[in-house]
Amino acid sequence: MTPEQFRQHGYQVIDWLADYIENVEEYPVLSRVRPGAIRSRLPDAAPDVGEPFELVLRDLDQIILPGITHWQSPGFFAYFPSNASPASILGDLVSSGLGVQGMLWSTSPACTELEMHVLDWLVDLMGLPAAFKSDGLGGGVIQDTASSSTLSTIVAARARTEKGGRRREKGENGKRNAKSASRDSELVAYASREAHSSVEKGIRIAGIPRENLRLVDVDRELAMDADALARVMTDDVDAGRVPFFVCATIGTTGTTAIDPVRRIGELAREHGAWFHVDAAYAGSAAVCPELRWTHDGVELADSYTFNPHKWLLTNFDCNALYVQDRTSLIDAFSITPEYLRNAASETGDVIDYRDWHVQLGRRFRALKLWFVLRHYGAEGLRAHIRKDVELAQYFAGLVAASDDYELAAPATFGLVCFRHVEGDDTTRAVMDRINDSGRAYLTHTVVDGRVGLRLAIGGVRTERRHVDEVWDLMGSGLDSCIEPEDD
């Protein structure tokens, strides 16, 4: 494909996407295909000879599109938003085209420096602790997902704990391997029962025994019970175990519950454990000063993670991880083979982000964040968050005033959790009817043993009329609710 052909086909794809953005509301939000339906329409083998670009675009429409669940639809309320704003799509396009690797500063200095810079911008924009900025000992890094970030902090926490020598050493008589492995044997991690599954997954990947992860009880609002945390930590210490990692969540996935960050942080510090704050979804809310109360105590955190790719109008993948002490990450991850040695790195004047995460290769993801920050400006980002919170408040008000429905959890951000008063069967039937309508897509969770529906408001193009449409679907003709389908 020559540059001129690229220009021509590029226009075609841009046109295709502009039309898609304009018409996305017309598609059923949740794809209606059955398992295997897409594959059955694809040929058994790759073509021997290259095909015209127009054929690919034709199949994109005819084969792929029916199998898409439309995350960018204004009627998509199923999961936290995964916003592909037009500005971020274009920033990502530049990143794809430049095709640079930011594993080392030297392999594209702008990739590293723009990343450091826009992440510092966000610290100020969100009122986060200055210690997270890269001009001191801390710094931010873009990772793909909060799952990866949380794993990174678990690994860094373990390395710091082992380095600090705070764990109880076994006698020197033991076998060498047994002794080495005992490094992990006494380490204990803590999160709430409502914490994201990535904490358990990260603990498992890191090789920490599952029984050394404590999922602490929650209070009535599904926030971690700090008193329960204090008790279990004390019990562990009394038993000779070493608390090494504590995770608090601001905005849990199930219901956006807010853990008592300050108290949890104080307990973590008291026991010398790494304190990680997972604000994957709700962190973006901190661009609004009136929502920063949700972040009280975050200055106690060793690490903090949130996803601009969720609620901050930046397309997936773009997770931001901040640490107060960047050497803790670098110590945990740095391995330098000969082919990665270079003058800039050896002087220590630059940051090499490959030492901040699992991956070596990394794309220029700061570009799309930069496009978003400049296109929207601070005011535009705040306006987006405020619109979503207002819509959530509006919908929560409808639910609260209704005889048929009730709130299942407080609605602080853009998520409203609610249920039908008649019980789980009716609640599920309502969900199925909404999803089957094609006009909207919701998911469920379980709160206090009862099914609750999650209306996650946050789409770029979601307006009050889309929320009203869900409300209408909830209100009319409940008698005709169909049974859940078996696929």
Added chain:
Amino acid sequence: MTPEQFRQHGYQVIDWLADYIENVEEYPVLSRVRPGAIRSRLPDAAPDVGEPFELVLRDLDQIILPGITHWQSPGFFAYFPSNASPASILGDLVSSGLGVQGMLWSTSPACTELEMHVLDWLVDLMGLPAAFKSDGLGGGVIQDTASSSTLSTIVAARARTEKGGRRREKGENGKRNAKSASRDSELVAYASREAHSSVEKGIRIAGIPRENLRLVDVDRELAMDADALARVMTDDVDAGRVPFFVCATIGTTGTTAIDPVRRIGELAREHGAWFHVDAAYAGSAAVCPELRWTHDGVELADSYTFNPHKWLLTNFDCNALYVQDRTSLIDAFSITPEYLRNAASETGDVIDYRDWHVQLGRRFRALKLWFVLRHYGAEGLRAHIRKDVELAQYFAGLVAASDDYELAAPATFGLVCFRHVEGDDTTRAVMDRINDSGRAYLTHTVVDGRVGLRLAIGGVRTERRHVDEVWDLMGSGLDSCIEPEDD
């Protein structure tokens, strides 16, 4: 940004990229900026109010571009290629615009099914074992990088070993935690000294003690010495340890050495260890039948990974991981909270790729691979690989025939490792001169204790004249070689 504005700005970005692709040869390949230079030109804070799109594009040219090391330049030979072919850029653009999450089949069926399908296509196209296809017990998955894939297989190998109960249990009298941790204490992993650093990194992340990773000696061609592997495995077993993971490399990063895959696989099987084959770079060569001898024995592998984002014309990130038994991955990674439960998954009729890797969220990366496979066809892919291998043979021939230079390792694929006969200082001076010229960019490695330069041929637009230019830079005016700079 309205759809119409997106169309307009989208054309601008496409034009910018078309011009970039056309002119990339004109830029100095290795960026010449000093540390901090890019940041010093960026404002201290994000803008309060959104800015016109044209200003962002202006700063892209004026501030960002000087800090880019041009991986897409035909003079880029420093690392294995990271090809952003025009077709893949456009496939990636569609993925950015659709903005779907493929964590579950149900969250966009086409995302999962196209991924399964094109990865099956590649099995046939590359002559890989049919057991890697998803119509049986195996299957492929797209991950971001081979580092992540290798970590995934380490975690799966450990889980399988523990599940299989083959490890030696400690007495039941030990403390509960100590006993649990002992699960890892006897596990041993193996790779060659020339294996990629991601093996050591993955072992570290997984919490396996470093002393339980054996970096086995290599032969004169820098391939793993299988006899040495046999000895060290036997020693470990005799000492009561359990070999759980063996990694062979097809095409090492330093010199593209090829480990004796079949013998290593037989040893791994004999000891019941997971056998992983890392063909991150060289795997793409298997699209050419005449290069499949490099993959002899790969049917013994439990897992196999290669990067279409390296040599198969697909832009970063796109790694393919294949396993013979997909339940081994799923067992290791599956955790299902309530909000991810859904009818399609419960039936077991579908694949949910979130259980195949570290991350939960995942973008629709199969699209760009599909665009590439259809645009180039099998013939186009083979032609690309053959062009690069021929250019490497041509350059290796120049080196071999020269009085001043010699090959440092065999050139089987697109990489040529060579050095100046006068010794390391001259070899380094040659590298610096080439890199300072702005016309090309090379890196170095160490072979047999001596510095070797790496000319990695594989760019989309790299032609013989670009290789000739490197040769010219190597031959003329060596007296004026400058000293390495200190940044």
